[in-house]
Amino acid sequence: MSGFRLFDLNPEQFRAATHPDGPMLILAGAGTGKTRVLTARIAWLVSQGVEPSSILAVTFTNKAAKEMRERVAATVNSEQAKQITLSTFHALCVRLLRKHAHLLGYKENFSIFDEGDQMGLVKKIAARIHDKQDPIDPNLARNIISKAKNLGMSEPETTDTALGSLFSKYQNELRTLNAMDFDDLLLQARTLLRDHPEARDEWRSRYRHIMVDEFQDTNKLQLELVSLLAGEERPNICVVGDDDQSIYGWRGAESANLLEFERHFPDPEVIKLEQNYRSTDIILSVANRLIRNNSKRRGKNLWSDRKEGDPVRILLASDDKAEAEFIADEIQAAGPQSAKARPWTDFAILYRMNAQSRQFEEVLRERRIPYRVVGGKSFFDRREVKDVVAYLGALLNPDDDNALLRVLANPPRGIGSATLQLATEAGAKNRKSLLAILNDPEHLAVSSSRTRIAIQRFTEDWGTYRIQLQTPGTDISGLLRGLLEECGYYEDLKKSCKTEAESDGRQENVHELLNALAGYCQRHPREGARGFLDGLTLEQEREEEKAEEREGVTLITLHAAKGLEFPDVWLVGAENGVLPHERSKAEGTVEEERRLLYVGITRARHRLTITHCSTRRKFGSVSSCIPSPFLLELQGEGVETGSVEEILSQPLSEEESEDAFARMKAMLRGE
DNA sequence: GAGTTGCTTCTTTTT
DNA sequence: GAAGCAACTC
Numbered sequence A: 001m002s003g004f005r006l007f008d009l010n011p012e013q014f015r016a017a018t019h020p021d022g023p024m025l026i027l028a029g030a031g032t033g034k035t036r037v038l039t040a041r042i043a044w045l046v047s048q049g050v051e052p053s054s055i056l057a058v059t060f061t062n063k064a065a066k067e068m069r070e071r072v073a074a075t076v077n078s079e080q081a082k083q084i085t086l087s088t089f090h091a092l093c094v095r096l097l098r099k100h101a102h103l104l105g106y107k108e109n110f111s112i113f114d115e116g117d118q119m120g121l122v123k124k125i126a127a128r129i130h131d132k133q134d135p136i137d138p139n140l141a142r143n144i145i146s147k148a149k150n151l152g153m154s155e156p157e158t159t160d161t162a163l164g165s166l167f168s169k170y171q172n173e174l175r176t177l178n179a180m181d182f183d184d185l186l187l188q189a190r191t192l193l194r195d196h197p198e199a200r201d202e203w204r205s206r207y208r209h210i211m212v213d214e215f216q217d218t219n220k221l222q223l224e225l226v227s228l229l230a231g232e233e234r235p236n237i238c239v240v241g242d243d244d245q246s247i248y249g250w251r252g253a254e255s256a257n258l259l260e261f262e263r264h265f266p267d268p269e270v271i272k273l274e275q276n277y278r279s280t281d282i283i284l285s286v287a288n289r290l291i292r293n294n295s296k297r298r299g300k301n302l303w304s305d306r307k308e309g310d311p312v313r314i315l316l317a318s319d320d321k322a323e324a325e326f327i328a329d330e331i332q333a334a335g336p337q338s339a340k341a342r343p344w345t346d347f348a349i350l351y352r353m354n355a356q357s358r359q360f361e362e363v364l365r366e367r368r369i370p371y372r373v374v375g376g377k378s379f380f381d382r383r384e385v386k387d388v389v390a391y392l393g394a395l396l397n398p399d400d401d402n403a404l405l406r407v408l409a410n411p412p413r414g415i416g417s418a419t420l421q422l423a424t425e426a427g428a429k430n431r432k433s434l435l436a437i438l439n440d441p442e443h444l445a446v447s448s449s450r451t452r453i454a455i456q457r458f459t460e461d462w463g464t465y466r467i468q469l470q471t472p473g474t475d476i477s478g479l480l481r482g483l484l485e486e487c488g489y490y491e492d493l494k495k496s497c498k499t500e501a502e503s504d505g506r507q508e509n510v511h512e513l514l515n516a517l518a519g520y521c522q523r524h525p526r527e528g529a530r531g532f533l534d535g536l537t538l539e540q541e542r543e544e545e546k547a548e549e550r551e552g553v554t555l556i557t558l559h560a561a562k563g564l565e566f567p568d569v570w571l572v573g574a575e576n577g578v579l580p581h582e583r584s585k586a587e588g589t590v591e592e593e594r595r596l597l598y599v600g601i602t603r604a605r606h607r608l609t610i611t612h613c614s615t616r617r618k619f620g621s622v623s624s625c626i627p628s629p630f631l632l633e634l635q636g637e638g639v640e641t642g643s644v645e646e647i648l649s650q651p652l653s654e655e656e657s658e659d660a661f662a663r664m665k666a667m668l669r670g671e
Numbered sequence B: 001g002a003g004t005t006g007c008t009t010c011t012t013t014t015t
Numbered sequence C: 001g002a003a004g005c006a007a008c009t010c
Helices: A011-017 A033-047 A062-075 A078-083 A089-104 A115-129 A138-150 A162-176 A182-195 A198-206 A220-230 A282-292 A320-334 A356-366 A383-398 A399-411 A419-428 A434-439 A449-470 A477-488 A490-494 A500-523 A528-539 A544-549 A582-587 A590-601 A630-634 A644-649 A654-666
Strands: A024-028 A055-059 A085-087 A112-113 A179-181 A209-212 A237-242 A269-273 A310-317 A347-351 A371-373 A553-557 A566-571 A604-618 A621-624 A639-643
Touching: A011 A033, A011 A269, A024 A033, A033 A055, A033 A062, A033 A209, A033 A490, A055 A062, A062 A078, A062 A085, A078 A490, A085 A089, A085 A198, A085 A449, A089 A198, A089 A220, A089 A383, A089 A528, A112 A115, A112 A182, A112 A399, A112 A528, A115 A138, A115 A162, A115 A399, A138 A162, A138 A182, A138 A553, A162 A179, A179 A182, A182 A198, A182 A220, A182 A544, A198 A220, A220 A237, A237 A383, A282 A310, A282 A347, A282 A590, A282 A604, A282 A630, A310 A320, A310 A356, A310 A630, A310 A644, A320 A347, A320 A356, A320 A566, A320 A604, A347 A356, A356 A371, A371 A500, A383 A477, A383 A490, A383 A500, A419 A434, A434 A449, A449 A477, A477 A490, A477 A500, A490 A639, A500 A528, A544 A639, A553 A630, A566 A590, A582 A590, A590 A604, A590 A630, A604 A630, A639 A644
Parallel strands: A024 A237, A024 A269, A055 A085, A055 A209, A112 A179, A209 A237, A310 A604, A310 A639, A347 A553, A347 A566, A371 A553, A566 A604
Antiparallel strands: A604 A621
């Protein structure tokens, strides 16, 4: 018998964990222990003799997948844990597609385009179309295409409009590049399972128990995928979700998937989890008071038996700088060096937009308070990382012109934009990849002999590397290292840096990446470099593992905070236009913003502080703010309003002044 | 062909 | 207040 302890579960949780078969819908409010239930359920299934390899658990984010994997690993034995499929939708689709890509007219080594690649391609095509009458806004176009794909459309309804023609060209281009964007992963996987019975049957017979976490965040395509995998007759499908935490509508998520679960999977067992084990009663009552204002709800009543607790504070700061300073003060006053001696990891600052993190980073850095920024752009966005990723991508998929273009430009090789434009055109005309064109200069009317030599030199070198790559047992990391060395990449990288330190840092990043690649290839010989690259593109969080370990205050967006909890939370920037975000007001999705605030509130275990400012630097210049209308909805018992200045002007308690004194002494000693 | 400068434009949230 | 882009010089 495995080590899971069903007696730790409350009656509803127990019922969910031990439901034998058929569809099940678990409505799990914030903090009601849904991950725990899912984990317990997996353990229970295994204990009942269910084959671990026939269990599929799908989560929405990598973070959630990782957490679940860890928890499962702690409950069933490691051999069994390994056989369970636990992944995100996207990762699962990649797995299916890598195996069956040929059925869809792709090659198995297809590239995955991230948002940047996607944007680049849309821009390129938009420029090519260049309709003077109605010029295309690439951003908008990309959005519309993405939405359409998430509704299951693989091509436009008409190619008569500029947008429709762009959509169709975009899709064709991706195909010639042997590439899929994030949406394609879902879309093509759906098409695969829908139109190819042999593939469908294979996966359907493999997965006998399917679990989907955060079901309110699934879109039409994902529901379709799940249905296809589950099969028709009373499948063992178990979904968990909370309509009040549906915050991905902008990405096509349909909370109707959750709300109308019965329509897709008739006669399910329905279980409501309403006892919250996370927050104080006060915090929950404030959260409940807020979410009541939403119209489309399944409705539930979260409660907690933790009656003690501080009131929720709503505080006004004069500006965003004061807001950050104040919070840093409070964190310092309760942190490890204070009498309260709480670890930095107890504290979290939650905001609506990534851009808001900067102010806090600055202030925290000044005070030497360790912090970690979750999400945002980081490792993957760095130039040198993108470069190396492009090298790897171009090596693995010779059709990936995009990656090759980046390679060609870094370091400069005497093949410039004019030549490349020519080559790209020739490629389009002859339906050949950029690399093929360069390899075969017949197609290329290059004038200067210098350019011709440059091309020849590149293709010869590149050819030898590709041959080496195909030799079984090649150490790809080493190969890449040598390649970067020989082509002068490092020198070019160094030249582009202003300081020695910057250069070292960037080079270090490259090495880190190469080491990670080597490590991955060793651990997963079957997936190899391709798998590494997939993980990198899908996760975009290489650094996360390191960041996770670092002790510090957490800076995180409200979206990314879902699923997490912290003892002490500051929810900042509760202003009209920021918290209901300006754009969401225009788009009529204010209810989703309310849910976002709800998610934020329910992250707090013991203490919650909501702040807003009178003025804020926006766009670089100062503009005045009015409080979020949501703040009025929060008002009531258990809520205390005031201003940052008021609190700062209150005399310090004895304990706090001692702390301040000790800090000052420490500072005088030089930390 | 490569690199630099100064101009513009916007910014939600994420796989 | 940064990041992308066009025009400019070497």
